[in-house]
Amino acid sequence: MAAHKRLHDGFEQDPDQPEKKRMERSVSFSTVIREAMVMKQVQSVFLVLEPLLRRVVQEEIQAGLVRSPRYIERSSPETPPAAEPPALRLAFPFPPALPIFTGSKIEDVHGEPLQVILVDAVTGSPCGALPQFMRVELVPLFGDFPPDGREDWTTGEFARGVVKERAGKRPLLTGDVGLTMRDGRAVVNDLQFTDNSSWVRCRKFRIGARVMPGSYEGGRVAEAMTDAFNVRDHRGELYRKHYPPALTDDVWRLEKIGKEGAFHRKLRQNGVETVQEFVRMLTVRPEILRAIMGDGMTDRMWEVTTSHAKTCDAGDKVYAYAGHGATVYVNSLCQLVRLEFAGVECAAQQLSRDQKAYVHRLYVEAFEQRHSLQEAEPLPAAMLLHASSSSNSLPMLQSKQPGRAAAASGDAALVPGQPGAGPPDRRRALRRPGQLWLPDVPEQLQLKMQEEQSFSCVH
Template sequence: MGPARQIGGSSPKRIEGPDGQNLQLHFRSRLSLPLFTGGKVEGEQGAAIHIVLVDVSTGHVVTSGAEASAKLDVVVLEGDFNNEADEGWTQEEFESHVVKEREGKRPLLTGDLQVTLKEGVGSLGDLTFTDNSSWIRSRKFRLGLRVASGYGEGTRIREAKTEAFTVKDHRGELYKKHYPPAQDDDVWRLEKIGKDGSFHKRLNNNGIFKVEDFLRLAVKDPQKLRNILGSGMSNKMWEALLDHAKTCVLSGKLYVYYPDISRNVGAVFNNIYELNGLISEDQYYTANSLSDEQK
């Protein structure tokens, strides 16, 4: 073996190759979940997905030799393949769990389906799932890596696998609620407001298109807002809707209203018309410090 460098993490289980080498491919990054059809497969927080070739007996990355420059195939595996993380598997077991596309469908995984290691390290390229995972037994997939045909002959390099994950249809993403909602989100991103449903249409017909519009009326005239939504919305739904809306992070903009030209006293409001405080004779008083009479 050539020179190696130490990496963190626990060593995978020892695999004896025919020449005594103990090599395994390993994913060094976790996937960003959930995954949707048509969406890019990425690491957590949008990072690249890194892979390494490890000498299992030492935990070091193999940085030289033919194996350190091997070409790898990216494949999709059954989600229930080898549930025990420390359990070994044979090449035949790995191959028997590779998932192909459904009949009549496009290839299940598209994009850069091969990776070439450089000094034992590589990164996945652009990858996209074209189908969801609901149709297979476990209802989940894994990504797998194996040495491409013609590389690493005579040496058993154990394949890599990711954690099991669900792939959902992209249309689920299109209708997803946001936690927390943004003030410029469409109002149907709030709980209990279905996209193009009756509540959504009622709000739109009354000029409420964004979460910010909803919050402004909730502060200014909550009863009017409740009436717009009508009797089809139960009190429990109304409370859940308000609770979700109130988690919205506001812009931080403040507005001062002076009731007369002297500008001796000004009321300070945030962007959804909540009273933040009072300016009086160049002094600022928070809303909490004001008496009911002052408010």
């Protein structure tokens, strides 16, 4: 009976066993597939992260070695324990001009080739000629070298501060990286960076100079380095500002005016495309220029832009514009540099209000016809009015504030007896109201001028 029951139970369990095994096999197979796919994805991530992690670890280890005193290069048994400080050192007499872009030639702040000189380590004075020449190597350094802001370092520390180029990149510093120093001076005619500084931890580089081993048999010569600076991608050079701006520069070279930006488009639509045109309008018609820029340019931005524009060099060219009995001379920026009445030079401080009104009229006409002015002979420096003070000497030539007319009213200036109008005379009494009388111009000429046209102050 028991045997029959066991046989019966076994018979009842047999139909379920194949199904259960099939499910186990199915579950195991799907699990293997999922695990294989996950492993493949993880391996792909590792392939991407591995070079990044290696670079980060390499930079941190290198920085740690520079800072750790345990890794300072040990002296060889033949070297004395305490080496004497170097008597000579290299130096850069002038820092490099900033900003520095990749692929661009590096020059000093005076626009001359960079130089390396040999100086006394204590006094810093240049040394004379050495009995032999020495070879100097230029290298890129980390911007945060030397460690802890120290002013001295060992040869080993300097070597560890040299920046290695990124994998697959050209040498970081190219050009005249190997120099021959004669008479204590070496000139760097060609030097440029091939990569920007954004990928290093401190985001800055220095240029270092050291004596090549074996090229000098004397004592140690201390290395030189420049201040830290950023190296930008050369694409940014296309949009950089100029200091000072040139007359022919595009107007977007000025501060706060971006290329193809809103201000640039407004100026271009009004015919102001160069720095020269911008300064001309700023000198003669500042209120119109301010209106062109609109409310989008704040007073602070306006101050920055105009201050930058005023650093533009006007050059030596002088242009003349003649009226009836008077001639105004302006420079390339429409700044008044000389006045003549009846062929005689007149100082700006000696002008009456009537004369200022007339000069202002000629001055504005010269601006409006600036593209057809005739160039005059260069004037001696002693005969030129100071361009920056001419507007102060002739307050009617410029508005006191952008967007407003001149403070003085032309009608008030022409009425005899008003303060500052000068004593009345026979000729003043005979003129009609609103007519201009020039004291230094002959009477017949002025009567003829009155017949041709009447003048009024330009606001």
